[in-house]
Amino acid sequence: MKKLHMMLTATAMGVALALVGAAQLTAQSDQLIAVDEDTFGCITEMNPVRGFFVDNLLGDLDATLAVANSANGGTWPTGSMVQLVPTEVMIKQPEGTSAATNDWEFFELAVSAEGSEIVTRGFTDVVNRFGGNCLGCHVKAEPQWDMICETGHGCDPIPLSREMLTTIQQSDPRCNRPD
Numbered sequence: 231m232k233k234l235h236m237m238l239t240a241t242a243m244g245v246a247l248a249l250v251g252a253a254q255l256t257a258q259s260d261q262l263i264a265v266d267e268d269t270f271g272c273i274t275e276m277n278p279v280r281g282f283f284v285d286n287l288l289g290d291l292d293a294t295l296a297v298a299n300s301a302n303g304g305t306w307p308t309g310s311m312v313q314l315v316p317t318e319v320m321i322k323q324p325e326g327t328s329a330a331t332n333d334w335e336f337f338e339l340a341v342s343a344e345g346s347e348i349v350t351r352g353f354t355d356v357v358n359r360f361g362g363n364c365l366g367c368h369v370k371a372e373p374q375w376d377m378i379c380e381t382g383h384g385c386d387p388i389p390l391s392r393e394m395l396t397t398i399q400q401s402d403p404r405c406n407r408p409d
């Protein structure tokens with residue numbers, strides 16, 4: 231009888247802990263901006279800035295463009311979405327989401343005429359198709375650029391010329407879809 235009681239107590243505690251865990255997870259994901267495959271589309275229909283493209287998922291494009299065009303950099307506002315190539319995306323989640331990435335969430339996509347699929351997403355451990363960790367490179371940008379590399383911000387350069395990048399952007403299979 232005593233043994234049964236202890237077992238029941240242990241089970242009840244297990245359930246209680248599981249519920250607390252679930253509540254914490256929900257609280258955390260509630261704060262995140264919801265992102266799914268429909269969040270993404272033709273890269274060249276975003277707003278061009280010096281050869282890359284930006285948008286703001288919360289509708290505050292002006293705030294995103296203000297930092298993008300600032301000569302001294304700054305902290306990108308929540309909701310900012312940034313892309314250089316069709317398959318790699320950075321989205322600024324709310325402040326406090328990830329101190330290690332300045333709240334940037336990294337995405338590796340697979341794109342086709344049918345749309346986008348999220349291959350991987352996350353903060354510190356997202357790796358691109360070439361085996362490179364997104365944060366590993368982007369963290370090298372000097373602090374005022376908020377992990378945006380471009381050229382001359384302190385990141386190691388990537389082996390793609392402007393011409394190659396333009397070609398890659400213009401070959402996004404999601405552009406000019408019939409619907």
Ligand code: HEC
Nearest residue numbers: 312313314318319320337358362363364367378379380388
């Ligand atoms: C080998 C280092 C490296 C890795 C790995 C890497 N990037 Fe980058 N990324 C760069 C550099 C350098 C640029 C700027 C290139 C340029 O403008 O010539 C860049 C540009 C970008 C941009 C445009 C804004 C900016 O910072 O200039 C985005 C968005 C981006 N990368 C996302 C990602 C994502 C998402 C991943 C992982 C899936 C990733 N990158 C992996 C080095 C890297």
